[in-house]
Amino acid sequence: MEPTRFDLSGKTALVTGAGRGIGRACALALAANGANVSLTARTTSQLEEVKAEIEKMGRRAIVVPADVTKRAEVQNVVDRTLSELGGLDILVNNAGIYTMKPLVQDPTWTSGYSKFVPNFDTPFTEEDWDALMDINVKGVFLFTQAVGPHMMAQRKGKIINISSIDAEHGLKYAAAYCATKGAVKAFTKGLAREWVRYNINVNCVGPGYTETPLFPWVYDDPERSKIAAKNNVPMGRFAKPEEIATPVIYLASDLSDYVTGESIYIDGGVLA
Numbered sequence: 001m002e003p004t005r006f007d008l009s010g011k012t013a014l015v016t017g018a019g020r021g022i023g024r025a026c027a028l029a030l031a032a033n034g035a036n037v038s039l040t041a042r043t044t045s046q047l048e049e050v051k052a053e054i055e056k057m058g059r060r061a062i063v064v065p066a067d068v069t070k071r072a073e074v075q076n077v078v079d080r081t082l083s084e085l086g087g088l089d090i091l092v093n094n095a096g097i098y099t100m101k102p103l104v105q106d107p108t109w110t111s112g113y114s115k116f117v118p119n120f121d122t123p124f125t126e127e128d129w130d131a132l133m134d135i136n137v138k139g140v141f142l143f144t145q146a147v148g149p150h151m152m153a154q155r156k157g158k159i160i161n162i163s164s165i166d167a168e169h170g171l172k173y174a175a176a177y178c179a180t181k182g183a184v185k186a187f188t189k190g191l192a193r194e195w196v197r198y199n200i201n202v203n204c205v206g207p208g209y210t211e212t213p214l215f216p217w218v219y220d221d222p223e224r225s226k227i228a229a230k231n232n233v234p235m236g237r238f239a240k241p242e243e244i245a246t247p248v249i250y251l252a253s254d255l256s257d258y259v260t261g262e263s264i265y266i267d268g269g270v271l272a
């Protein structure tokens with residue numbers, strides 16, 4: 001799908017979790033609309049492929065590996081973006097994980113999910129909780145804090161946090177994940193008011209069910225995928241990652257200058 005054209009020429013964007021899924025689609029859409037892009041995730045092989053695609057479009061891209069939960073690694077991504085790409089105008093906090101398990105196991109009851117969701121029958125642990133909070137929430141905090149001084153000094157910036165429909169809508173066996181996305185939404189609103197004086201817009205894009213490697217047990221099985229889409233989505237299909245990238249480039253562009261603290265949901269009608 002060809003994204004709508006927004007003029008991002010001369011801008012530099014940083015995308016976390018940019019090697020695949022929604023992050024990859026955002027990085028490519030930002031570049032297709034004129035931006036140079038700094039690409040980060042923990043491993044570099046997929047990032048290098050995205051970099052090559054961006055360079056084919058005539059834009060610049062750099063690959064800087066980092067774990068979003070490690071402050072020094074996050075700072076290194078921001079420092080290298082500024083020194084090698086010469087600026088930083090747009091941050092897309094996209095990296096995230098998903099864990100699907102009951103909070104407490106019920107020995108008297110077996111869910112159909114246990115047949116295909118990995119580790120569904122093992123108890124939800126404190127480590128599961130910490131990993132979700134660290135990657136989905138602390139990662140957003142660390143990257144946002146690291147880009148803050150530069151965006152505040154230039155008195156302009158666009159921060160786009162990838163939340164989820166699960167910030168609004170309960171999903172069973174994913175209460176902890178829902179909590180992380182609710183936290184991202186609330187963080188976005190608080191910071192939107194705090195940084196409005198610096199002309200920095202802070203918004204969320206909340207995807208609905210999107211075909212990425214996040215839920216392989218659904219998307220890798222065409223039959224299960226078809227049934228799940230029919231049962232859960234008014235439009236009867238899941239989103240393509242490119243459809244999530246379109247509001248991201250709108251929020252990255254000057255056309256959204258009057259929008260801050262908002263969440264735009266792209267969900268085929270799930271929240272309707």
Ligand code: NAD
Pocket residue numbers: 016017018019020021022023040041042043066067068069094095096097098135162163164165206207208209210211212213214215
């Ligand atoms: P994905 O698994 O394809 O991509 C997630 C990316 O995050 C990967 O590149 C991964 O390497 C990276 N990542 C994970 N942990 C990391 C860490 N500690 N440090 C650095 N990078 C890390 O999944 P996706 O569907 O593209 O997910 C992107 C975002 O969209 C996530 O925040 C997810 O919660 C959100 N989302 C996805 C859906 C969906 O249906 N796919 C729905 C709602 C929200």
